[in-house]
Each structure stands twice: as structure tokens, then as C-alpha cells.
Amino acid sequence: MVPIEYYLLLSAAVFCIGVFGILTRRNALLFLMSVELLLNAANINLVAFSRFHGNLTGQTFSLFTLALAAAEVAIGIGIVLVLYRNFDDVDVTEATTMRW
Amino acid sequence: MAALPFELAPAIAALPFVSFLIALLVGAFAPRLLPKGGAIPGILATAGSLLLSIWAFVAVSGSADGMYHEYITWVAGAGEATLDLHFGILLDPLSTMMLIIVSLVALLVHVFSLGYMNDEGETGLPRYYAGLGLFTASMLSFVFANNLLMAFMFFELVGLCSWLLIGFWFREEGPPSAAKKAFLVTRFGDYFFLVGVVGVLATFGTSMFVGSENMEAFPHIAEQVLAGEGAVEVTTFLGFEPQAWFAVLGLLILGGVVGKSAQFPLHTWLPDAMEGPTPVSALIHAATMVAAGVYLVARIYGFYALLPQVLAFIAFVGGFTALFAATMGVVKKEIKQVLAYSTISQYGYMMLGLGAGGYVAASFHLLTHAFFKALLFLGAGSVIIAMHHNENMWDMGGLKEKMPVTYYAFLSGSLALAGIVPFSGFWSKDEVLYEAFVHGLNSPLLLGAYAMGLLAVFFTGFYTFRMVFLTFHGEPRTDTARDPHGVGWNVKFPLAVLGILAAVTGLVNMVPVQKLLGVEGIDFLHQWLDAGPEVLSAHHYSTLTHDFAHYTAGTIGSADLTVLLSAGVSLGLALAGAGAAWLLYDVPEPVRHTDRLGRIKTVLFNNYYQDEFQVWLAQGVTLPVAKAADKFDQGVIDGVVNGASSVSLFGGSRIKRVQTGVVSNYAFLLTTGLIVLLVAFGIMGGWF
Numbered sequence: 165m166v167p168i169e170y171y172l173l174l175s176a177a178v179f180c181i182g183v184f185g186i187l188t189r190r191n192a193l194l195f196l197m198s199v200e201l202l203l204n205a206a207n208i209n210l211v212a213f214s215r216f217h218g219n220l221t222g223q224t225f226s227l228f229t230l231a232l233a234a235a236e237v238a239i240g241i242g243i244v245l246v247l248y249r250n251f252d253d254v255d256v257t258e259a260t261t262m263r264w
Numbered sequence: 265m266a267a268l269p270f271e272l273a274p275a276i277a278a279l280p281f282v283s284f285l286i287a288l289l290v291g292a293f294a295p296r297l298l299p300k301g302g303a304i305p306g307i308l309a310t311a312g313s314l315l316l317s318i319w320a321f322v323a324v325s326g327s328a329d330g331m332y333h334e335y336i337t338w339v340a341g342a343g344e345a346t347l348d349l350h351f352g353i354l355l356d357p358l359s360t361m362m363l364i365i366v367s368l369v370a371l372l373v374h375v376f377s378l379g380y381m382n383d384e385g386e387t388g389l390p391r392y393y394a395g396l397g398l399f400t401a402s403m404l405s406f407v408f409a410n411n412l413l414m415a416f417m418f419f420e421l422v423g424l425c426s427w428l429l430i431g432f433w434f435r436e437e438g439p440p441s442a443a444k445k446a447f448l449v450t451r452f453g454d455y456f457f458l459v460g461v462v463g464v465l466a467t468f469g470t471s472m473f474v475g476s477e478n479m480e481a482f483p484h485i486a487e488q489v490l491a492g493e494g495a496v497e498v499t500t501f502l503g504f505e506p507q508a509w510f511a512v513l514g515l516l517i518l519g520g521v522v523g524k525s526a527q528f529p530l531h532t533w534l535p536d537a538m539e540g541p542t543p544v545s546a547l548i549h550a551a552t553m554v555a556a557g558v559y560l561v562a563r564i565y566g567f568y569a570l571l572p573q574v575l576a577f578i579a580f581v582g583g584f585t586a587l588f589a590a591t592m593g594v595v596k597k598e599i600k601q602v603l604a605y606s607t608i609s610q611y612g613y614m615m616l617g618l619g620a621g622g623y624v625a626a627s628f629h630l631l632t633h634a635f636f637k638a639l640l641f642l643g644a645g646s647v648i649i650a651m652h653h654n655e656n657m658w659d660m661g662g663l664k665e666k667m668p669v670t671y672y673a674f675l676s677g678s679l680a681l682a683g684i685v686p687f688s689g690f691w692s693k694d695e696v697l698y699e700a701f702v703h704g705l706n707s708p709l710l711l712g713a714y715a716m717g718l719l720a721v722f723f724t725g726f727y728t729f730r731m732v733f734l735t736f737h738g739e740p741r742t743d744t745a746r747d748p749h750g751v752g753w754n755v756k757f758p759l760a761v762l763g764i765l766a767a768v769t770g771l772v773n774m775v776p777v778q779k780l781l782g783v784e785g786i787d788f789l790h791q792w793l794d795a796g797p798e799v800l801s802a803h804h805y806s807t808l809t810h811d812f813a814h815y816t817a818g819t820i821g822s823a824d825l826t827v828l829l830s831a832g833v834s835l836g837l838a839l840a841g842a843g844a845a846w847l848l849y850d851v852p853e854p855v856r857h858t859d860r861l862g863r864i865k866t867v868l869f870n871n872y873y874q875d876e877f878q879v880w881l882a883q884g885v886t887l888p889v890a891k892a893a894d895k896f897d898q899g900v901i902d903g904v905v906n907g908a909s910s911v912s913l914f915g916g917s918r919i920k921r922v923q924t925g926v927v928s929n930y931a932f933l934l935t936t937g938l939i940v941l942l943v944a945f946g947i948m949g950g951w952f
Contacts, residue, residue, distance in 0.1 A: 183935055186928070186931045186935075187928065187931060187932055187935065190928070195927075256926065256927045256928060257926050257927075257928060259925070259927075260924060260925030260926055261925060262925050263923050263924055263925030
């Protein structure tokens with residue numbers, strides 16, 4: 165059996181990649197993908213602890229997260245589409261009208 | 265269920281109020297329907313009030329407990345240590361006597377106004393009669409009020425009516441200014457009164473004048489506390505002992521009295537108030553409203569009688585005012601001005617009487633003064649009609665033959681004012697001075713007040729007869745005086761009624777005669793004021809002044825000699841004053857003898873520069889203080905508030921720049937925050 169530390173390390177690595185993507189990319193689509201990575205890092209954690217404790221709640225919960233992620237992608241792509249229509253670009257640093 | 269006149273008691277005040285409403289509403293919407301500009305409803309209403317007052321007077325004397333007391337609660341306190349506020353009616357000997365005075369004088373003044381206002385073609389009559397009606401209603405309500413708060417409310421309404429009526433001729437320059445002055449000066453005193461009312465409520469939990477089944481009267485509570493009997497507890501403030509705190513309350517209420525009764529130093533409004541129509545001067549500024557202050561002291565005399573320092577203060581202020589105002593009356597050239605200063609002076613006597621423990625004497629003087637001063641003012645009004653509204657006495661002269669009714673009525677009032685036997689003023693003034701004298705023999709302060717009052721008798725005699733001789737005797741000095749305007753029955757009738765009253769009212773309380781001749785039972789007024797409920801009776805008050813203020817009557821030689829001496833000295837001085845006036849002014853062509861006083865005359869003519877002093881007080885002291893306070897308010901208080909707001913505005917304008925609109929920056933801040941949080945937890949949790 166693979167020790168739980170490996171899962172956690174994997175999860176942390178995926179999470180950091182996601183954060184890195186959000187911090188460095190300007191493309192809204194890449195933003196969306198990075199958010200998916202963050203969510204899945206959390207899922208890995210849930211499943212790993214679920215297995216570790218022998219309790220199925222975590223796995224069930226990760227199914228909900230997957231469904232939520234799907235919904236989030238639908239909305240996210242909608243936002244990206246609106247962004248493109250309004251600013252002729254998907255660069256998030258261009259859309260700065262909601263500011264002081 | 266009370267007997268019938270008591271059931272009708274509210275109507276005593278309600279009738280004039282209805283006449284006020286009629287004059288106001290009909291006068292505004294259908295002036296043609298209003299007979300005589302509102303005079304007829306006013307006359308009917310005051311006549312009704314007079315009849316009801318007399319009925320109540322008779323009923324009080326016939327009732328078992330000598331009074332009628334009924335009240336409703338308009339604010340009920342909830343829970344412990346709260347208080348109720350009431351409206352109520354208290355009819356006892358004192359208040360029914362005052363009700364009759366007020367309604368009688370109001371009735372006569374309404375009749376007189378027909379001659380003074382209607383026949384002279386004044387405009388705005390509904391406004392005038394509405395003012396008179398409201399005044400009469402509020403004064404009557406004040407008189408039968410059963411607690412201090414209600415009394416205060418109507419006290420203020422009376423002041424408002426005074427303002428309305430003094431400023432009746434508002435298109436001229438003088439009256440509005442005089443009205444404002446009267447309002448502000450009396451309001452200054454009333455401010456203290458208001459604080460006093462609140463103080464009384466907070467101290468005693470009630471401001472009732474007389475007790476009822478579930479509530480004590482506040483003077484009675486104070487009496488029990490000071491006597492140290494019973495389990496009565498009161499709350500005192502500012503760390504005062506009950507005795508001292510009650511004195512503070514007494515002085516606060518006295519503030520309103522001094523303002524309304526025109527006592528020094530708040531007397532300055534009254535001479536200016538002569539700008540109003542003369543019947544108003546007669547009703548308000550002589551007979552009734554100014555009486556409100558003195559009446560209030562008499563009403564709560566059970567409270568004042570407990571406080572020797574306050575009594576001495578009242579006596580001293582009264583004696584001083586009597587002399588001070590009388591000296592100013594000597595040099596005035598307008599007939600109403602002389603009467604105005606005599607009014608101030610006479611109210612000084614009443615205060616002297618109250619302060620000296622002469623409750624009955626002061627009430628007696630209140631009664632006689634109401635009649636003879638209303639008479640003198642109405643007489644002056646008649647002269648003013650005749651003189652085509654010229655009030656300068658130096659333009660008159662020789663009116664005796666032209667207007668005999670006015671002359672004899674005025675003479676009766678003048679003899680009463682000067683205190684010549686047997687006119688009413690002699691009996692009452694003599695009793696006031698007698699009380700001050702016998703109590704003063706054991707108290708030097710009272711003796712000083714007595715001396716001032718006695719000296720004022722001479723001046724009173726002098727200025728009164730100077731006025732009479734200048735107006736009615738000698739040769740006419742102007743064409744108007746040679747051919748005066750006639751006056752009608754509506755002027756002569758009130759003068760005749762009051763003239764007779766001024767001559768004979770003194771007979772209701774001939775105390776010196778009783779003491780000297782030993783005729784028992786002719787001090788009717790004394791018996792009357794002694795009759796009511798125990799705690800409001802004259803003998804209870806004299807017990808209080810004796811026990812608490814340690815007033816004891818002294819004598820010189822025998823008791824009879826003291827009475828004779830007091831009456832003789834005051835009568836002698838009055839005759840001396842009148843005689844001096846007779847020598848100087850009862851000549852065909854009088855000259856201005858007062859000019860020989862030189863600079864003293866200038867000082868007197870300018871009222872001791874009291875007006876200038878008060879203006880200086882307002883402009884030279886109050887205004888700079890107010891400006892400094894304003895500066896402090898604008899600079900320091902507002903500065904702190906504005907500073908706090910500008911700091912947060914400035915901070916906000918800087919911090920808002922975090923909101924760049926770039927999502928990456930927000931994400932960066934979130935991440936940084938998370939990391940900082942993790943590190944902080946790590947350090948505190950000891951992970952490293």
C-alpha cells in the first residue's frame with residue numbers, strides 16, 4: 165500500500181502548479197484550467213484521507229466536487245466568452261473596469 | 265359626584281377659551297358675523313366666568329372640607345420610582361378669591377375695550393379680543409391649577425398672550441420691540457422656574473399643591489422632612505442637605521415670580537409693556553398677569569414658609585423694589601409710565617408682605633391692588649381717549665370739570681394707591697407694613713426691608729397726586745385738554761364699578777380697627793383665608809413661619825401702640841407725600857419741579873440706567889462669552905469630529921487603490937495572505 169505522504173505530496177504539487185498558473189498566466193482559459201488543478205488537488209486529498217481512515221464520506225464528497233467543477237467550468241467558459249465579446253481578448257489584465 | 269358648581273368649575277376657564285376660538289375662527293372666516301369685533305362673546309364669556317366663580321366661592325365656603333380638588337392623570341409613570349403628571353382643579357379660599365378678581369377685571373376690561381378700541385375705530389379687533397379671551401382662559405386655569413407643572417404651563421401661556429397683546433399695534437416701531445422685551449425678560453425668569461418645577465418633581469415625586477387620598481402635597485412633604493417626623497424620604501441633589509436643597513428649589517421657582525411680577529432686577533419689561541393698548545395694560549400688566557407671580561408664592565406658601573433665608577430674600581427684594589420703582593415714578597411725564605412704576609412698586613409690597621410672613625396681608629393687597637390699579641389704568645385710558653391718544657401729563661390739566669366721572673373714579677383709585685384712609689389701599693398696605701414691622705422687630709433684615717417699604721409710601725403718595733394734579737387740576741395746557749373727546753357709557757360703567765370697589769374693598773379686612781377697638785369678627789378676609797383645608801390655611805402658615813423661620817411678633821410698648829404706630833407712620837408719610845404734591849402741583853400753571861433734582865432726575869428718568877445695564881450685560885458680557893463658546897465649538901469640538909472624518913477619508917482614498925481591477929493581483933494578494941497566515945500559524949504553533 166502506498167503511504168499517505170505520497171498522496172499528500174502529489175496533492176500539494178498539483179495545488180502549487182495550479183496557484184502558479186493563476187499567478188503567472190494572463191489567459192482566462194488557462195486560469196480556468198489552473199482552477200481545475202486546484203480543485204483536483206483537493207479531491208486527491210479527500211480521497212487519500214478517505215482511504216486512510218477507511219471512511220467513504222471523503223470519496224462521496226469528491227464526487228460532489230467533480231459535479232461542482234463541471235458546473236464551474238460551464239459558468240467559467242461563459243464568463244470567458246463575455247470577456248472576449250466585451251474586450252476582444254481573453255487577457256484578464258485587460259478587463260480592469262471594475263476598479264476604484 | 266361633586267356638587268353642581270364644582271362640576272362646572274372647568275367652564276370657568278373654558279368659557280373665555282370658547283370666546284377666543286370664536287373671535288379667532290369667525291374673525292378669520294366671516295368677520296361680518298362677529299358682533300363688535302368679538303367683544304360680545306368675550307363679555308358674555310367673562311360674565312359667565314364671573315358668575316361661576318362667585319358660585320364656586322359660595323360653594324367652597326359651604327362645603328365640608330372647605331375646598332374642591334379633582335384631577336386627571338395625563339402621564340402615568342410605569343414601575344417603581346416614577347411619577348405621574350396631572351391636570352387638575354383646586355378650588356380653595358385663595359383660588360376662588362383670585363378667580364373672582366380675574367374674571368371681574370377681565371369682564372370690566374372687555375366692556376371698557378368697547379369704548380377704547382371699537383369706538384376709536386381700531387382695526388384687527390378679532391385678534392385683540394382673541395388675545396384677551398386666551399389670556400383670561402389661561403390666567404383662570406393658572407389660578408385653579410392644582411400642581412406646579414400645570415401652573416407653569418399656563419404661566420407660560422399667559423406670557424404668550426402678553427406678548428401678543430403688547431405687540432397688538434405691530435405696524436408701529438415701539439410695540440413689537442416692547443413685546444419682545446417683555447417676552448424675553450419674563451422668559452429669563454421662567455427658565456429658572458422650569459428648572460425649579462423639574463427639581464420639585466425629581467425631589468418630591470409630585471408637584472401637587474394639596475394632598476389627596478394617594479398622594480401628599482409637596483409643601484407638606486417638605487414640612488415633614490424638615491420637622492424630621494414620619495418615614496418620608498426625599499431625593500436631594502448636588503450633595504445638599506434637605507434644608508439647603510429646598511431653599512435652592514424655592515429660589516429657582518422665585519425666578520419665575522420675579523420675572524412675572526416685575527421685581528428687581530427683572531422689572532424692566534413692565535414700563536415698556538405700556539406700548540400695548542391701555543385696557544391690556546389694565547388687565548395684564550396691573551391687575552392679573554403680574555399678579556400671577558405673587559399668587560404663585562401665596563399658592564405654595566406652605567413651602568416658602570419653611571425656608572427662612574428665602575423668605576428674607578423675598579422680603580428684601582420686595583421692599584427694595586417698592587422703593588426703587590416708586591422713586592422712578594416720581595419723574596415720569598407720561599401717565600401710563602407713572603402707573604407702570606407704581607405697579608412694580610405695589611407688587612414689591614406684596615412680596616414684602618409674603619416675605620415677612622404676612623400671607624393674609626399680601627393676599628389682601630393683591631385683592632385691593634387688582635381693583636384700584638385696574639381702575640387707575642382704565643381711568644388713564646379714559647383720559648387718553650379724551651386727549652386723542654396723547655399720554656403726556658404736561659399736555660393735560662384741568663380735565664376735572666370736563667370728565668367728572670373719570671375724575672372721581674380716578675381720585676378714588678389714587679387715594680387707594682397712596683394709602684389714604686379709608687380707601688382700600690390703606691388697609692392692605694398698612695397690614696403689609698404692619699406684618700413687616702412686627703416681625704422685623706426681631707429680625708434686622710426684615711426691618712431694613714420694612715424701612716424701604718415705609719419710605720416708598722412717601723414717594724407713592726407724591727407721584728400719585730402729582731399725576732392726579734397734573735392731569736385733572738389746574739388750567740388746561742393744550743387745545744386738546746381745553747376740548748377733550750367725550751367718553752361713552754362703556755368707559756364710565758367699568759370706572760364706576762371699580763371706583764366703588766377701590767373705595768370699599770378695604771372694609772373686608774379692617775384688622776387695625778379690630779385690634780384697637782376690640783371688635784371681633786370684622787377681619788372677613790382673614791377668616792376666609794383661614795377657613796379652607798388645614799394645610800392651606802392662614803393659621804397653618806403662621807405656625808410654619810413661627811416654627812421654621814422663627815418669626816415672632818414684637819411690640820413697641822403695648823400691642824395697641826404698635827398697631828397705632830405702624831398705621832400712623834404709614835398714613836402720615838402717605839399724607840406728607842400727597843401734601844407735597846398738592847403744594848407743588850395743585851396750582852393753575854404747574855412747573856417742572858423735578859428739574860431741580862438736577863442729575864438725580866436724569867438718573868431717575870433713565871430708570872437708573874437699568875435698561876442700558878441689561879443691554880450691556882447682553883452685548884458686553886453674554887455676546888463675547890457666546891462668541892468664545894462658538895469658537896470653542898467650531899474649533900475644538902467640530903475640529904475633532906472633522907479631523908476624525910478627514911483621516912478616514914484620506915486613508916480610504918489611499919487604501920482603495922488596492923482595487924486595481926486586475927484579477928491576477930487579487931489572486932496574488934489572496935495567496936500572499938494565505939502564506940502569511942500559514943507562516944504565522946506555523947510560528948505560533950511551534951512547527952519550526
